[in-house]
Amino acid sequence: MSRDPHREARDLLGAYALDLLDDAERASATAHLDGCDECRRELDFIAPAASALALADPERVTAQPAPPPDLGDRVLSTIRAERPARRNGTRMLVAACAAALLVGVGAGVAGGYAAFAPDPEPQEHVAATVHDDRVDAEALLVPHTWGVEIRLTGEGFGAGETYRATLFDESGGAHPAGEFIGVGENPMVCNLNSSLLREDAAGFEITDESGDPVVTSSF
Ligand SMILES: [Zn+2]
Structure with missing residues (x-):
């Protein structure tokens, strides 16, 4: 692992907020968050958008206010370096949008x-x-x-x-x-x-x- 822990944690924050990490990733991110104010602030910032994405009911998306667009942006940009290995629907969603973003x-x-x-x-x-x-x-x-x-x-x-x-x-x-x-x-x-x-x-x-x-x- 050649990447620095801060960068590594930043890349995982979106998935962390969406509760998509495996145990090892979550433990690693939690350990870093304990000692890094900047990452904790970032998590606080993206968490509302992450929970909005996770809870979005497809039937109600057009009837509900969208999550604050900047927050969604931050979530996507945070997650875009995610490893694409898992075939999880939410990760694929994020990957697709991240690709569009790029x-x-x-x-x-x-x-x-x-x-x-x-x-x-x-x-x-x-x-x-x-x-x-x-x-x-x-x-x-x-x-x-x-x-x-x-x-x-x-x-x-x-x-x-x-x-x-x-x-x-x-x-x-x-x-x-x-x-x-x-x-x-x-x-x-x-x-x-x-x-x-x-x-x-x-x-x-x-x-x-x-x-x-x-x-x-x-x-
Ligand atoms: Zn950090």
Whole structure:
């Protein structure tokens, strides 16, 4: 094990909060948490989102307020270095969204964890129209200085299918905002980033592998 204990514990915090660690991992994380204020603070910060994810009832996802988007973001970024060995549904969900995160983000996040600072900018709920009976979805926009981010909360995106997000400017020009892999009935929160500024963005669509729209929004 060449990694330092702090980094190791940080990578496990999301799974720790979701109670997905095996005994050895949990013991190791607990031992580190006992002696590390920074990791304890981080755990306090992500725990509410983790419990919201764990308790999410698929039937009620669209009727309930989404977990605070920044918290979900932190959970996902914390977990994204997780070992992918286990075929646990929640881990797969996290892995799928983490993959989407990595595909969707620009250079700003390439540096790693520290780039996920709490976002001071306002989030904007936008109306989303769903075109697939299996899917429930809600969307928030986050107007970053480098471009607008779509925070997509939803369920029913076909497991294993690749979905593509595209933003449109006011002239109808298409701007890619990343891809993600559907996780079926599991609730998911995906962060889809583009280089289009909020002031220039007029709508988005999420398309399936056939290019058919699954979720669309105009704003
Ligand atoms: Zn630590």
